[in-house]
Amino acid sequence: MQITxxxxxxxxxxxxxxxxASLTPRNIQTDFRAIGLIPHNHGSVLARPDSKPVKPSLPISYSGTPNFWVTKTPQTSHKINLQYADEKDEKFKFKDSPTT
Known part of the structure; x- marks a missing residue:
């Protein structure tokens, strides 16, 4: 019988x-042992390949020059308000433009 x-x-x-069924102490301990955390094994942990974050390259604008504006999550309420105001201004600019 196949469930569809x-x-x-x-x-x-x-x-x-x-x-x-899967989160048993034995499974968790086996997984931790496999990556060298328990028992603490520096050699096993350090032998793993480095995982370095990849820095994205700057996007290139249509004119061929780098576009230096990079999106970033605002961290303060002031920056959130500034971002909101910028988006509102952009929407206002295109308010009366015809849709395609």
Whole structure:
């Protein structure tokens, strides 16, 4: 018998059972041991390849010059308000332009 459809309620019931079955102390300890955390093994941890964050290159504008504006999440309420005001101004500029 092959299941081709599952309801949300059935999914969450099955997911809950599968999660409980998989998160056993033995599985967790095996995974930690596999990556060298328990027992603490510097050699195993340090032998892993370095995962360095990739810095994205600056996007190139249509004119061929680098575009130095980089999106960034605002960190203060003042910066959020400035971003909101900028977006409002942009929408106002195009308010009366025809849609295509």
């Amino acid at each position: 459809h599952i309801t949300k309620d059935d999914f969450f019931t099955a997911f809950s059972k599968a999660l409980k």
